[in-house]
Amino acid sequence: MPSKLFILLKSPHEYRDLDAVAALGGDDRVGVLLFEDATLFPALKDRRDELIDVADEIYVMGDDLDARGLRSKVGKEFQVIDYPRAVDLIMDEFDQTITL
């Protein structure tokens, strides 16, 4: 099955919606990798649920969570990762990355 890893860097408030993830993801296996202010997604119920709807797997950069004191906000649907793991996702586990 083809796979796409979407990289989100911006705050949930800067994304009007996540339709692009669903549209570009199609029937592929869809992963989402959250860096920087995008690590706020797990903390905002509505945006969190919207993200869970469009993604098969969701990864969150631990460094950026800790920088914002958000680690306690992360539910079971999110996998907290480090940079070596992010490299594996990009280089080996997904066919391509799309940054939104």
Next chain:
Amino acid sequence: MGTLCIQLRSGTMMNMDSNVAVKLAKAAMDKGHKVTMFGYGEAVTLIKDGQDPKRFPNVGKEISKMTAEGLEVVVCETCCVARGIHRGEEIRGTKIGSLTNDFSRMAAEADRLVTIAR
């Protein structure tokens, strides 16, 4: 192992994009991947020699260290000149080059291309 190309458009002081890119590049190099990095727009500040941020991570220092370890960093000359950055002012080991010649080659040679920009 593979080749990872990272594309950047944010300035080093605008947000944490260049810090994310540098940490991603370091992790990939530590795993044995080859890493190339291309910057344009405000990202040309990446290679400016003499960066001295007081209370922020010094991306220039990281870039300087990593180019000595094999990281290839090129930025767009048109964007540099537009911002008053000229050849000879880049960090040793980095290059002021072009989208046409350098980025196209880097993208073609890469197994994966990642954009860290907004």
